[in-house]
Amino acid sequence: MNLNAFHDIGKRSEMAEPPSYKRVYARIDQVEIGEFGDGPGGVPPLPGSGPVLYLDSIDANWFDDNRRRPGGGADADTRFFMDARLCVIEARADNFDRFKVLDRDDLEEADESEWLEIVFETAAEGAALVYRNLFSVPTPINLSSVRRVTGSIKQRLDKELSLDDVSDATQEDIEDALAKAGQIDHAVVYDVGQGSSAGLCNSVGRVVVYCDFGGGVLRHTTTFPPGLNLFCMCASAPIILSHWDWDHWSSASRDTRAYNCKWIAPRQKMGPVHRTAAFQMASGAGLLIWPHGLASISSGQITIDKCTRTGTSRNDTGLAVTVAKSGNPSAPRLLFTGDADYSFIPPAQAAIASATADFIAIVAPHHGGKMRTRSAPLRPKAGHARVAYSYGISNMYRHGVANCQARLDHVKANWNDRHVTVCAVPPEFARQTEDRGPASKLGHIRLGWSAVTSAVTPQCVGTTNCDLEAEQI
Numbered sequence: 001m002n003l004n005a006f007h008d009i010g011k012r013s014e015m016a017e018p019p020s021y022k023r024v025y026a027r028i029d030q031v032e033i034g035e036f037g038d039g040p041g042g043v044p045p046l047p048g049s050g051p052v053l054y055l056d057s058i059d060a061n062w063f064d065d066n067r068r069r070p071g072g073g074a075d076a077d078t079r080f081f082m083d084a085r086l087c088v089i090e091a092r093a094d095n096f097d098r099f100k101v102l103d104r105d106d107l108e109e110a111d112e113s114e115w116l117e118i119v120f121e122t123a124a125e126g127a128a129l130v131y132r133n134l135f136s137v138p139t140p141i142n143l144s145s146v147r148r149v150t151g152s153i154k155q156r157l158d159k160e161l162s163l164d165d166v167s168d169a170t171q172e173d174i175e176d177a178l179a180k181a182g183q184i185d186h187a188v189v190y191d192v193g194q195g196s197s198a199g200l201c202n203s204v205g206r207v208v209v210y211c212d213f214g215g216g217v218l219r220h221t222t223t224f225p226p227g228l229n230l231f232c233m234c235a236s237a238p239i240i241l242s243h244w245d246w247d248h249w250s251s252a253s254r255d256t257r258a259y260n261c262k263w264i265a266p267r268q269k270m271g272p273v274h275r276t277a278a279f280q281m282a283s284g285a286g287l288l289i290w291p292h293g294l295a296s297i298s299s300g301q302i303t304i305d306k307c308t309r310t311g312t313s314r315n316d317t318g319l320a321v322t323v324a325k326s327g328n329p330s331a332p333r334l335l336f337t338g339d340a341d342y343s344f345i346p347p348a349q350a351a352i353a354s355a356t357a358d359f360i361a362i363v364a365p366h367h368g369g370k371m372r373t374r375s376a377p378l379r380p381k382a383g384h385a386r387v388a389y390s391y392g393i394s395n396m397y398r399h400g401v402a403n404c405q406a407r408l409d410h411v412k413a414n415w416n417d418r419h420v421t422v423c424a425v426p427p428e429f430a431r432q433t434e435d436r437g438p439a440s441k442l443g444h445i446r447l448g449w450s451a452v453t454s455a456v457t458p459q460c461v462g463t464t465n466c467d468l469e470a471e472q473i
């Protein structure tokens with residue numbers, strides 16, 4: 001599988017050199033608001049104050065000179081997406097104030113912003129950073145000008161870097177992809193550092209469906225565990241992508257066999273880095289885009305629900321997954337939230353509204369980041385009920401830290417947790433990927449309908465084993 005140099009982890013050293021270009025077209029990809037820590041180290045802390053912005057960017061001169069013709073053939077597309085010069089800019093919101101291009105009151109809703117043209121200069125004491133590879137160390141920069149892109153360039157950016165030329169999948173396409181899963185015995189939340197990935201597994205521990213395939217990137221690259229090199233590809237599992245966030249698909253660059261899996265993903269607005277990843281997904285077994293207007297799809301034990309928020313938040317408008325117990329669909333299910341708030345996931349919302357304990361295991365929304373609505377579904381009685389927090393050690397956003405709001409809100413719904421002072425005595429129901437096991441040095445967490453007493457080891461086909469043994473149970 002050929003990858004664009006931005007995505008190719010093997011090029012992270014050469015891409016750590018400063019860029020030769022100084023002008024990019026960029027779209028705000030992500031806005032982080034809150035109290036920040038210093039991060040896991042290896043990358044200088046970001047100076048300034050206020051929210052942290054990530055801009056998904058493409059070299060403007062390259063884009064001006066290289067026109068993509070959507071529908072112009074696979075070869076032309078391959079050249080365009082493999083050669084595109086991509087980068088990500090990380091900067092505090094106050095860097096943009098003097099250019100008067102952002103509405104500071106509305107920043108939280110700025111995913112999928114308008115296109116900006118940014119000119120920057122490299123500087124030893126830069127106020128912002130540019131990453132030329134998803135896993136490389138960045139170069140410090142200062143922004144010299146920022147303006148909105150209009151006219152024909154904006155039209156080209158919208159057309160050539162969107163999913164508009166990828167048509168919706170049919171409901172049958174998605175049902176067919178899920179139907180091959182067979183019986184699901186349990187699930188495992190993988191320790192991927194600051195990011196998210198889980199596997200739905202059969203009785204011998206082989207992954208039959210992935211829910212996200214992400215991991216630590218950019219500033220958080222070093223949170224990814226060194227011991228995780230091989231995922232399980234025994235069953236050619238399809239990958240359900242909850243939403244277009246780097247930390248939810250980036251491990252496809254670490255185990256590139258994932259690009260040969262079938263991906264099921266929501267249609268969302270995006271920038272050039274995501275669009276290039278989408279091209280790489282589509283070049284393998286295919287990219288199935290969720291059909292417009294469809295609320296949910298069920299196949300066997302799996303249900304995918306379209307999240308219900310209106311507007312532009314990618315976190316709350318993607319796909320959430322629930323998994324029913326084999327042979328007993330009314331038993332409490334497993335819930336995979338991605339980064340979506342419970343209030344936008346219909347089965348979670350219903351469980352909260354009726355105060356029923358519908359889930360035996362939950363992956364907490366947004367890595368244990370703040371929840372918009374402060375309630376979680378109630379925990380059922382069983383001792384093996386689990387809430388899993390997937391985040392990287394010392395992450396800059398302070399996701400999952402002791403006594404954080406998300407943990408407190410889950411404790412209120414009886415998910416007792418030793419990282420919350422008021423319930424630091426057993427039994428506890430919370431697990432976190434940062435707790436790495438003594439044998440594997442990995443923090444994978446097993447979730448299921450029954451209790452187990454020892455680590456869960458996948459039995460992969462052939463002689464090469466994956467690195468997905470779950471020591472946390």
Ligand SMILES: [Zn+2]
Pocket residue numbers: 195196245247248338339366367
């Ligand atoms: Zn996320």
Ligand SMILES: [Zn+2]
Pocket residue numbers: 206207231232233234235458459460461466
């Ligand atoms: Zn395997």
